[in-house]
Amino acid sequence: MESLELIGIVSIVTAGFTIAIGSLGPALGQGRAVSQALNSIAQQPDEANTITRTLFVGLAMIESTAIYCFVVTMILIFANPFWNYLIG
């Protein structure tokens, strides 16, 4: 097999796995965080402001792991350095 084809296949398959596995963990984590926050708001509605703000910041922190995986996926598909090296 040509090395170019090989690089293409490996990149695409790896990109799929990256985004699949990389979105799994953060999804579970965000679900837990939101359910806990809803519990807390139900118990202490007075603190809803603080809880919501902290929740948003926390969600962004959790989500950034998924975003890293997304960025890696985009690099693999659209800006693959090995592919570009062989093409160029």
Add this chain to the structure above:
Amino acid sequence: MTINPDEIILLQRGWFVINATILFTWLVMLLLTLGSWLVTRNLMSEGTLSRWQNLLEVLVDGIREQIREVSRQDPGPYLPFVGTLFIFIAFSNIMGIVPGFITPTSSLSTTAALAICVFIAVPVFGIARQGLLTYLRQYLEPSFFMLPFNVIGELSRTMALAVRLYGNMMSGAVIVAILLTIAPLVFPVVMQALGLLTGLIQAYIFAILAMVYIASASQAQRQLEARRRESKWKA
């Protein structure tokens, strides 16, 4: 499809290059400065406020309130820096809905520059508030062996700040571009509306995280004193 607006070159004279990121950053800066200048030209303190003055007052007051709640300090010294970050990012994210406008925050250069601003601002505010030695000592907390980890944490959170904003904004653009090839009629509009929401939330989060980092650098003194008092009280 491009995932990097830096590659869209509009003007090139030798080493002098103007790409889409620079152009649209200048556009955002121009609109913000011009708008603020027009609104603050004739301010009123009584009678009916003009609607634009009302808008700016709500915005500035909201930012002050958020800073006070997060840092539990007087928002005065932090307002210019954190407020500018928030307004710039929020405005350029919202402008992404305008056809033909390429959001400058969807380029890693812009977000990295903003993150480096935060990276520099943290020690500046920390040292200004509690002095050089006390600021440097907090890298040795809780023990000397944590020094490399503290330094790595400082660097990695700067990178996280940049990549988070870039990834969110770039993913919005990419998803709309992909949807345009699959279902071009209505769905891109829905995703654009979702992009407005994520854009505002990301701007909020960027500003809040910058504030949290600055506040943690300038509060260590107080925590140290509290701990000392506590240990004295125990002894």
